[in-house]
Amino acid sequence: MLRRLVLLALPAALVATPLAVAAGNDRVEISATPQPVEVVPLPCFPSGKLTLGMTNTGRKPTVADMRVSAGPALTLSRRQFSSYLPVDQLVKAPLEITVPRGTAPATHTVDLTVGKEELKVPVVVKPVPVRDNVLLGEQAVASSTHGNMRLCGGVDGNADSEQWGASGWHDATKGVFPDTYGVDFAQPTTVGRVVLQTLDSTRYPAAAMGLRDFDVQVRTDSWTTVREVRANTTGRLTVTFEPRAVTALRLVIHDSNDHGYSRIVELEAYSN
Ligand SMILES: [Ca+2]
Incomplete structure (x- = not known):
């Protein structure tokens, strides 16, 4: 609002700068947070989230198109951000940046352009x-994964039921x-302990909404059930078994306490 008042106070000749003419009388500022943005080369690690x-x-209100581009090392969730822009209001959109497993540590760049405006965002x-x-x-x-949820949500490191959504x-x-629900490992991995955090919040306690009946399975040549859990009503549950190298680990869920959805806030596994 302050900027708008300053502009209105200027003589018209000063407002109509050559830059404004070049951009079709539109003046659009580009922003991105955080800078730099960090990316970890794991498929479900919570990283690479940028707000454009x-x-x-x-x-005057206008419509703007932001072009989003990067070199081949980075995979971008969008190539464009188009929006109606009222005067002096920040309009935001998310950008997710991922890199393949094995990508070497380095600093790359995402380029954001609107007309002749450009912002280069460092990606570490x-x-x-x-x-x-x-x-x-x-x-x-x-x-399967419900449309309101994220496949990676159960292995993103956040076990807080209050942030379930x-x-x-x-x-x-x-x-x-x-x-x-489980994980496919990129290489055989030793596991001997599984910790499940099912939904257990103030509003949705585990005894009413959490996982009730499930099997813990690991895959070597084929799937093996290492523990059957029945009639569970607790939010955080630890299962231990003889440690072994496995290529995958999963829960096979037979029922939840509301007989509706299978809700996992976080699934963890350890070598012992
Ligand atoms: Ca989680």
């Missing part, structure tokens, strides 16, 4: 962190079981 912004600093590829929880950030696999997983087949 456009602000119309001209005198980080090394894969040392993880005790061997499921963290690995490739989640599910029988942003960081949990549940299936898409209400009232139909079994459902499965």
Whole structure:
């Protein structure tokens, strides 16, 4: 609002700068946060999230198209951000940046352009962190995923049931079981302990909404059930078994306490 008042106070000749003419009388400021943005080369690790912004600093509402581009090392969730822009209001859109497993640590750039305006955003590829929880950030696999949830939500490192909507997983087949949720490992990985955090919030306690009946399975040559859990009413449950190298781990869920969806806030596994 302050900027708008300043512009209105200027003589008209000063407002109509050559830049404004070149951009079709539109003045759009580009923003992006955070800078730099960090990316970890794991399929489900929570990283690479950038918020794009456009602000119309001209005198009239306009429509703007932001082009989003990067070199071949980066995969972008969008190539364009188009929006109606009222005067002096920040309009935002999310951009997700991912890199394949094995990508070497380096700094890359995402280029954002609107007309002749340009912003180069540094993207830092980080090394894969040392993880005790061997499921963290690995490739989640599910029988189905509800449209309001994210497949990766159950292995993103956030086990807080109060943030369930942003960081949990549940299936898409209400009232139909079994459902499965787990991880395919990129290489054989030793596991001997699984920790499940099912939904257990103030509003949705585990005894009413959490996983009730499920099997813990690991895959070597074929799937093996290492533990059957029945009539569970607790939010956080630890299952231990003889440690072994496996290529995948999953829960086969036979029922939840409301007989509706299979809700996992976080699934963790450890070597012992
Ligand atoms: Ca989570």
